[in-house]
Amino acid sequence: MTDQKDDVYGDHISHKFNSELNELKTEFLKMGGMVEAQVEQAVKSLIDSDAELAEKTRLKDKEVDKLEKALDEEATLIIARRQPTARDLRLVISVIKMVADLERVGDEAKKIAKLALKLSEEGQAPRGYVEVRHISEHVLHMLHDSLDAFARLDSVQALQIMKEDKRVDEEYQAAARTLLTFMMEDNRNISRCMSVMGVLRALERVGDHACNIAENVIFMVEGEDVRHTPVEEAEKIVGG
Template sequence: MEKNFFKQHISQRFNVELEEIHRKVMVMGGLVEEQLSEAIKAMAEGRMELAEKVVISDYKVNALEVQLDEECTQILVRRQPTASDLRLVVAVIKTITDLERIGDEAERIGRMALHFLELDRKTGPIQELGELGAHVCSMLHSALDAFARMDVEQAVRVAQQDIHADSQYEVIVHRLMDQMMNYPETIPRAMDVVWTARSLERVGDRARNICEYVVYFVRGKNVRHTSYEQMAREATGDRR
């Protein structure tokens, strides 16, 4: 976010506090991006050391969420912000919650990666998981970039990419359902793939959520549970 997105206050300390929570969101986002990327690489390439790293490093993301949540609470209590200041604090609180949950999904993917065999990685579903993983990683990166600059146009574009993530997820699940029906002995391993795909699909959902918070901060409009078309209209200010 450029500094001109912040309303300047008589209290310089208040300005610093708002800029600092925004900066820490980006630090947390960077950690989560790294965690997700490593989990997907562990799954696709059989990098067990990466899978173990992801599983044991989730505490860093959790600690940042707790710290940021406390700082936001203190701002609400001491500063009693209004208008755009209040929207910023609310957007930060919601964003760090989604980032923490993306971290949880990355940890689950890392744990699943420890279960996959070399044979699994040479079959279609694992390759398709890698494609879905790359897509949601890109979504998360772009959503965080939109949050950094409070760019509503980019936020809308990224949110719309969730349609493709959902489509990829459905293809994987349908394929695995057919496989399990025809080869019941594959059910345990296929379910590992299903749950991994579900975790990746949720990452896409949460990246979209972050985009919605950008629209909320900039336009003051709550676009959760609305269509992509309605989100775009609210983001541009077009009320037609």
């Protein structure tokens, strides 16, 4: 398997160019940490029926959107000023794509916070919170690892995240079946269970976005586009 790559995105003659690329990476990771915390807090507000935390988490979305615009502008200026080629262009293009995924993770966190507020108002907690806690831990781990893989230029770690995505899909489907059975047993639970289903779906999408980030890390490191590629094929690319 390919070992972790040295950070070659900072060895240019132009110190200014080095600085710009490092700043782009730093700001991307800052945004990643922000949305990671946003998802974690949204889930906590749901589990704890904490309406105040849910509202704070929901409002965080504006900060994420602002950072997305700033990163897009920064990346566009680098392309315009430096006209990067090869590995540098892969970095900048990948950051633009990954920023979009992070923004969508923030959107999913906002949805969870809104549903947490709704469920808090409805009172008694329905079934599904155990599944929410379990899947949230899984996708947050994937998101954290995808950001770590980016920071370390680690295509092996990124490949592992691609493998985890299938497990999250299976966990989501199993949880959805459990909730559907519960709703069929007592139709008074339908409204609240549908809200929990919305939370589970949002978390499943967070896992999808973490996987997208991992795919872009592989593109950065290996120079191969593994989107829509079976994991077995991606293993051959990373294994080189």
